[in-house]
Amino acid sequence: MLGRRDLQKMKAEREKISMVTAYDYPSAKQAQEAGVDMILVGDSLGMVMLGYESTVNVTVEDMIHHGKAVRRGAKDTFTVVDMPFMSYHVTLEDSMKNAKKIFQETSAQAIKLEGATEEIVLLTEKLTAAGIPVVAHLGLTPQSVNVLGGYKVQGKDREAGTKLLNDAKQLDDAGAIAVVLECVPKELAAIVTDSLTIPTIGIGAGVECDGQVLVYHDILQYGVDRLPKFVKPYADYNQAGKAALELYVSEVKSESFPLDEHSFHIKSRDALPSEK
Ligand code: KIV
Numbered sequence: 001m002l003g004r005r006d007l008q009k010m011k012a013e014r015e016k017i018s019m020v021t022a023y024d025y026p027s028a029k030q031a032q033e034a035g036v037d038m039i040l041v042g043d044s045l046g047m048v049m050l051g052y053e054s055t056v057n058v059t060v061e062d063m064i065h066h067g068k069a070v071r072r073g074a075k076d077t078f079t080v081v082d083m084p085f086m087s088y089h090v091t092l093e094d095s096m097k098n099a100k101k102i103f104q105e106t107s108a109q110a111i112k113l114e115g116a117t118e119e120i121v122l123l124t125e126k127l128t129a130a131g132i133p134v135v136a137h138l139g140l141t142p143q144s145v146n147v148l149g150g151y152k153v154q155g156k157d158r159e160a161g162t163k164l165l166n167d168a169k170q171l172d173d174a175g176a177i178a179v180v181l182e183c184v185p186k187e188l189a190a191i192v193t194d195s196l197t198i199p200t201i202g203i204g205a206g207v208e209c210d211g212q213v214l215v216y217h218d219i220l221q222y223g224v225d226r227l228p229k230f231v232k233p234y235a236d237y238n239q240a241g242k243a244a245l246e247l248y249v250s251e252v253k254s255e256s257f258p259l260d261e262h263s264f265h266i267k268s269r270d271a272l273p274s275e276k
């Protein structure tokens with residue numbers, strides 16, 4: 001399995017890192033079989049798996065429930081589990097406790113935290129020292145959507161770009177093993193990528209990041225209606241799945257399913273109860 005060292009080697013050798021979210025056993029199994037470098041059990045599961053409007057409803061228990069299923073499906077793939085909203089924002093002690101719980105119960109390789117406040121930088125340092133690898137997440141941080149005022153591109157002017165670059169450097173210094181850059185101009189992402197010792201993993205951040213991450217359901221168009229600009233769909237599960245289910249319904253109605261080949265037979269009529 002990939003480790004921290006491999007991530008840095010991939011950055012140094014410009015071998016791109018592929019990451020995809022997975023939230024359950026089959027998606028994790030499929031991701032591993034497809035050869036992805038890293039899996040993210042993102043708190044986006046609140047929206048794509050559970051139907052919430054945003055990620056703020058997701059709990060520590062939700063992340064553990066889904067994280068465990070993912071680990072069962074992808075035992076050999078480096079897996080990062082998101083810490084959910086408010087699980088690392090009250091006291092340092094509670095944040096450490098929640099991180100340890102998620103890390104241990106899911107047997108993940110790392111956890112992910114959004115933002116770069118003083119508290120998050122300190123927490124990154126403390127978790128790293130305690131042996132819990134941290135992936136950082138900057139730019140559009142969906143847990144702060146209500147503060148950011150919507151899902152918008154971040155770091156668009158010099159001031160915001162400089163802050164993002166400094167935040168990323170601080171998290172690098174604090175020991176983060178990688179940083180996700182979400183919805184930032186590609187030119188800024190390129191500068192951040194060049195300035196860090198750790199890999200950047202972009203989502204809506206251009207091709208010059210050290211790696212890319214996308215949401216499983218977006219890549220496959222599965223259960224999602226609108227796709228953000230930065231997504232390229234690689235399949236259409238919505239269409240394929242709906243067509244299959246429609247055919248199933250019509251074959252049940254018309255008795256063209258099940259056929260004899262889908263049925264079991266008794267060896268001898270004598271083995272049947274007498275009708276009455
Ligand atoms: O939860 C998630 O899926 C994420 C990715 C979008 C990076 O954090």
Ligand code: NA
Binds near residue numbers: 042043044082142
């Ligand atoms: Na997330």
